[in-house]
Amino acid sequence: MPNIIGKRKLFLSISGALIALSLLSLAVFGLKSGIDFSAGSLLTVAFDTTPSLADLKSELGALGHGNAIVQETGSEDFIIRLGVLSDAEKNSLEDGLEAAFGPLTERGFEMVDPIIASQTSRTAMIAVGLASIGILAYLTYAFRRMPKPLHYGVGAVAAVLHDVLAVLGIFAALAALLGLEINLVFIIGILAVIGYSVNNTVVVYDRIRENTLRGGGSFESIVNRSVVETFIRSLNTSFTTIIVVLALMLFVGATIQNLALVMFIGIVVGTYDSLFVAPAILVIWDNYDKSRLAPRASRAGA
Structure with a gap:
């Protein structure tokens, strides 16, 4: 069985580099506001x-x-x-x-006048913030019977933030080349990416829950087996969705160009994240808890 989780440092390093480049792209190019966000x-x-x-x-x-x-x-x-x-x-x-x-x-x-543009910007930020809070609360509740349910909620939110930052950074670079602006369709795309990212992550997390309840090995081995078992399914789902998004990009035109581009980037980044980053967060956090508790157990035994 491939040891995907065993290579988590490599995958997390790739993600770290991607986020660093995305932040650099946002700092250099920025995001040009469309008519929905500026007068x-x-x-x-x-x-x-x-x-x-x-x-x-x-x-x-x-x-x-x-x-x-x-x-x-x-x-x-x-x-x-x-x-x-x-x-x-x-x-x-x-x-x-x-x-x-x-x-x-x-x-x-x-x-659009300045007042409406300002209200639209504020509403968009609130929508993204509420979505993140809702994801954290829901997944913590959904995995409440697991030993550490908060880990799953925080892991999913971390995956969402990873995907959104990557999408924003890549879009900023492409927008500078193509002359694109962000608008409400762009925000719809970001929210769709959040939903897609959570869906992919939950598929993997749910398999981890099933295998954990069955037992059989360390938590790291269970997570790795779960990722391997859901790997092909995740790739197939993402590939078929990308085909639809490409069709939108090629044939529908500029009216939903931002949505299609954001979705394309988000699907690629989200698939990578749900398979290689989100599960690794659970293992790293679990190992940290064990290493932190081990000295206390030793002192108690002494």
């Missing part, structure tokens, strides 16, 4: 004769919107992120674009 306007347009992205950006600069962020969708629409526009400014912008590139069709227009 601004979002205009989606389509032209009868589609201009190049470079020409559109150049014309926006000539019209006094040099800071506009432009994203091309798979259906040849353009999503243009601007500052807050009045009706007159919006009409003037569309007239200028029509004069340069011919007739256009407005597919959509959204505007």
Whole structure:
């Protein structure tokens, strides 16, 4: 039987490096707030004769919107992120674009003021925080018949934080290259990653619980056997989910691009975490408790 848990130092070192790089990526690139989290306007347009992205950006600069962020969708629409526009400014912008590139069709227009953006940011952070607290409470209760139920709850939350930090760091680097912004769809993706991470971790933890109740060996050997028994199942589940996410990335377009990208990163990182990191946390914590209690037992025996 492969000794996966025996190599936990290697796997934890990889995770540590990934988290360090993610934090560095966030510090260097940061996450650019989309319209949902900062005041601004979002205009989606389509032209009868589609201009190049470079020409559109150049014309926006000539019209006094040099800071506009432009994203091309798979259906040849353009999503243009601007500052807050009045009706007159919006009409003037569309007239200028029509004069340069011919007739256009407005597919959509959204505007968010600073107060709503601030409320959205606060609500998003609360949602992630409440999700973590709920996971800790639920798993501690679900594993209450185990000797150390809190270990399972804390292990799952640690796995979730690991996955979220990794996703944020990788997304920040990709967003800098692709010109992506975070929005509510991005937050939905983060919450989906949290749910997926917990689901994968619980599958492994539940097998550890079953094998622990049956007995047969040290806790480390039981955890290792449980990981090996759930290994193929976890890989198969993740692979089939990735196929769906890739289909969304390739064929649905920019409207859910953030969701698909976050989900893809989260599934890959979450699968690694649930198999190699979350179970190792239980073993490390259990070994620490034993080493801490051993001197007390020796003194009591003496």
